[in-house]
Amino acid sequence: MLLLPVLKTINLKFDFLLLLDKTFFMNKKNKYRSSNWYNSKSHRRDTFIHRGWMRNQGHPNHLFDGRPVIGICNTWSELTPCNGHFREIAESVKKGVYEAGGFPLEFPVFSASESNLRPTAMLFRNLASMDVEEAIRGNPIDGVVLLMGCDKTTPSLMMGAASVDLPTIGVSGGPMLNGHHQGEAIGSGTGVWKLDADLNAGIISEEDFINAEISMSRSKGNCMTMGTASTMGSMVEALGMSLPGNAAIPAVDSRRYALAHMSGKRIVEMVKEDITMSKIVTKKSFENAIKVNGAIGGSTNAVIHLAAIAGRMEIDLDLDDWDKCGDGIPTLVNLQPSGKYLMEDFYYAGGVPVVIKRLMEKKLLDENSMTVNGKTIAENNINAKCWNNDVIKEFENPLKKNGGIKILRGNIAPNGAIIKPSAASPELMKHTGKAVVFESVEEFHEKIDDPNLDVDENSILVLKNCGPKGYPGMAEVGNMRLPQKVLKKGVRDMIRISDARMSGTAYGTVILHTAPEAAVKGPLAAVQNGDEIEVDVDQGTMNLKVNDETIKNRLENYSPVVPEITGGYQKMYVEHVMQADKGADLDFLIGKRGAEVKRHSH
Numbered sequence: 004m005l006l007l008p009v010l011k012t013i014n015l016k017f018d019f020l021l022l023l024d025k026t027f028f029m030n031k032k033n034k035y036r037s038s039n040w041y042n043s044k045s046h047r048r049d050t051f052i053h054r055g056w057m058r059n060q061g062h063p064n065h066l067f068d069g070r071p072v073i074g075i076c077n078t079w080s081e082l083t084p085c086n087g088h089f090r091e092i093a094e095s096v097k098k099g100v101y102e103a104g105g106f107p108l109e110f111p112v113f114s115a116s117e118s119n120l121r122p123t124a125m126l127f128r129n130l131a132s133m134d135v136e137e138a139i140r141g142n143p144i145d146g147v148v149l150l151m152g153c154d155k156t157t158p159s160l161m162m163g164a165a166s167v168d169l170p171t172i173g174v175s176g177g178p179m180l181n182g183h184h185q186g187e188a189i190g191s192g193t194g195v196w197k198l199d200a201d202l203n204a205g206i207i208s209e210e211d212f213i214n215a216e217i218s219m220s221r222s223k224g225n226c227m228t229m230g231t232a233s234t235m236g237s238m239v240e241a242l243g244m245s246l247p248g249n250a251a252i253p254a255v256d257s258r259r260y261a262l263a264h265m266s267g268k269r270i271v272e273m274v275k276e277d278i279t280m281s282k283i284v285t286k287k288s289f290e291n292a293i294k295v296n297g298a299i300g301g302s303t304n305a306v307i308h309l310a311a312i313a314g315r316m317e318i319d320l321d322l323d324d325w326d327k328c329g330d331g332i333p334t335l336v337n338l339q340p341s342g343k344y345l346m347e348d349f350y351y352a353g354g355v356p357v358v359i360k361r362l363m364e365k366k367l368l369d370e371n372s373m374t375v376n377g378k379t380i381a382e383n384n385i386n387a388k389c390w391n392n393d394v395i396k397e398f399e400n401p402l403k404k405n406g407g408i409k410i411l412r413g414n415i416a417p418n419g420a421i422i423k424p425s426a427a428s429p430e431l432m433k434h435t436g437k438a439v440v441f442e443s444v445e446e447f448h449e450k451i452d453d454p455n456l457d458v459d460e461n462s463i464l465v466l467k468n469c470g471p472k473g474y475p476g477m478a479e480v481g482n483m484r485l486p487q488k489v490l491k492k493g494v495r496d497m498i499r500i501s502d503a504r505m506s507g508t509a510y511g512t513v514i515l516h517t518a519p520e521a522a523v524k525g526p527l528a529a530v531q532n533g534d535e536i537e538v539d540v541d542q543g544t545m546n547l548k549v550n551d552e553t554i555k556n557r558l559e560n561y562s563p564v565v566p567e568i569t570g571g572y573q574k575m576y577v578e579h580v581m582q583a584d585k586g587a588d589l590d591f592l593i594g595k596r597g598a599e600v601k602r603h604s605h
C-alpha cells in the first residue's frame with residue numbers, strides 16, 4: 004500500500020517529462036536542413052522513424068531540438084593504415100561539436116588505401132567521392148567535417164563534399180613521426196625507392212631492406228615526406244578549407260587533437276552562419292594553392308586532384324593555370340623527395356602558415372581569399388613565425404629557384420604532360436635521347452633487366468598504356484626503376500616519359516600524365532624504339548623527332564594494350580573517365596548537385 008503513492012509520483016514525473024518533451028519538439032523551428040528529418044510537424048510518422056530509430060543509440064531528447072547536426076565523414080579503416088587513428092580524431096571533433104551546441108554523428112565512407120588497394124587506389128577515388136556525396140546528401144546533416152589523410156582520401160572527400168556544397172571543414176590525420184634507420188632519417192616512400200635501388204645495385208642486404216620497414220613507419224599517421232598525402236593536406240589548408248596549421252601537425256601530437264576539437268567547434272558556427280564550401284573556395288583560392296604547391300615542392304598528383312575538385316565546384320582550372328601561377332615560384336620547403344627533411348621538421352619550423360606568409364610578402368597570393376574560420380588567408384598567416392630557415396628557406400635562398408610543376412607540350416603531348424623540376428636532375432632538363440619503349444607495365448617488368456636491352460643512361464624510357472583508361476586508375480608507375488646495367492654504372496636518374504602518374508614521394512626526371520594517353524591513341528602511342536625525343540623543360544616542350552605524316556600512319560595502325568574488363572565499377576570507370584588534364588574524374592560527376600533531396604514518405 005505504501006508503494007502506491009511512490010509509483011504514482013514516478014508515473015507522474017514520467018508523464019511530465021513526456022509532456023515536456025512533446026512541447027519541446029513541437030516548438031522547434033525548422034531552421035536547419037536536419038529539421039526536415041527530425042522536427043517535421045507535417046510528416047509525423049516519418050519524423051518518428053527518423054528520430055525514433057536514432058534513440059537506440061541512447062541520444063537524449065535535447066539533441067533533437069533542431070540544433071545543427073554535424074556529420075563526421077570518416078575514412079577510418081584498418082586497411083588504410085595511414086587513417087587507422089581516425090576514430091580517435093573523430094572523438095576530438097565530437098567534443099568540439101557538443102561544446103558549440105551541435106549534434107555530431109560519425110559515418111564511414113569508402114577508404115582508398117594507397118598502400119594496400121589494388122590495382123591502384125586512384126581507380127577508387129571517384130567511387131569514394133560518389134559515396135561521400137550521396138552519404139552527405141541523403142542524411143540529416145547540416146554541416147560536415149571531412150577526416151582525410153592517405154593520398155586519395157583527401158581529394159575524394161573534397162570532391163564529394165564540393166558537389167553537395169554544405170558548410171564543410173577539413174581535418175587531416177597528420178603525418179607519421181620522422182622515420183629513423185641506421186642513424187639516418189628515412190622518409191615514407193622516398194626511402195623505399197632509394198632502398199630498392201640500393202638493393203638492386205647490391206649496396207644493401209635483403210635483411211637491411213626488411214629492417215627498414217618498421218624504422219620507416221614508427222607511428223600513426225600518413226607518409227611523412229612531402230608526398231601526395233602531405234601535399235593534399237597543404238592544398239586543403241591553402242584553399243582555406245581547414246583551420247591554419249592543419250597540414251603539418253604530426254598524427255600523434257596532442258595539438259592534432261586540439262585542432263580537431265576546434266574544427267568541431269567551428270563547423271557548428273559555420274552552419275549557423277551558412278558558410279558553405281563555395282563561399283570559401285574560389286578560382287583565386289585555387290591559384291593560391293598552385294603557388295603554395297610550388298613553394299612546398301608538392302606532389303605531381305596535386306595537378307589531377309585540384310582539377311577534379313575544381314570541376315566539382317564548377318571552377319575552370321586547367322594546365323595553363325599551373326604554368327601561369329606556378330612559373331617562377333621557388334621551392335622553399337626542404338623536404339624529401341625534393342630536399343632532405345621530413346614533415347615533423349616542417350611542423351616544428353612553422354608549417355604551411357610560414358610558406359603562405361613568405362608568398363604573401365612577395366605579393367604572390369590573393370590575400371583576401373576566405374578561410375573556414377571566417378578570416379582571410381592574410382589574417383590567419385601574416386604573423387606566422389619560422390623557427391628553422393633551413394627547413395623552410397627564405398625567398399632569397401630557396402631550395403630550388405624554379406619549383407612547382409612544369410607543363411610540357413609538343414607533338415607527343417598536345418594536351419600536356421607534367422614534370423616536377425625540383426625532384427629532377429638539372430643536367431637532364433634539356434636532353435635528347437633515343438626512346439626505349441614499353442607497351443605495358445608488364446612488358447616493362449619483363450624486359451627492363453634484360454642484358455640484351457638496347458639501353459644506356461642517355462636513353463629515354465617510354466611507358467605506354469598506363470593512363471586513366473589504359474591501366475584503369477592511372478597507376479603510379481611513371482617513376483620506372485632504372486635498368487640494372489645502368490644502375491651498376493652508378494647512374495641514378497634517366498628521363499622517363501609515360502601517361503601514368505607517380506607517387507608523390509618519388510623523385511627523378513619523370514614526365515607524367517601525357518595526354519591524350521596511348522590507350523585512346525594519343526600520339527604517345529606512336530613512339531617506337533630508337534626514335535629520338537627532345538625534352539626542354541625550361542621551354543616547356545617535349546617532341547618526337549618524327550614527321551607528322553609518320554606519326555599519323557603509326558597511330559592509324561596502332562592497337563593499344565588494354566586490360567580485359569568484365570563489368571562492375573571498372574566498366575563504368577573506363578567508359579566515363581576523363582583524361583589526366585581534366586582531373587580524371589568521371590564525366591557525369593562534374594559540377595555541383597546541391598543538398599536538396601526528395602523526401603521518402605513511410
Ligand code: FES
Nearest residue numbers: 085153225226232
Ligand atoms: Fe597513405 Fe602514403 S601510403 S599517405
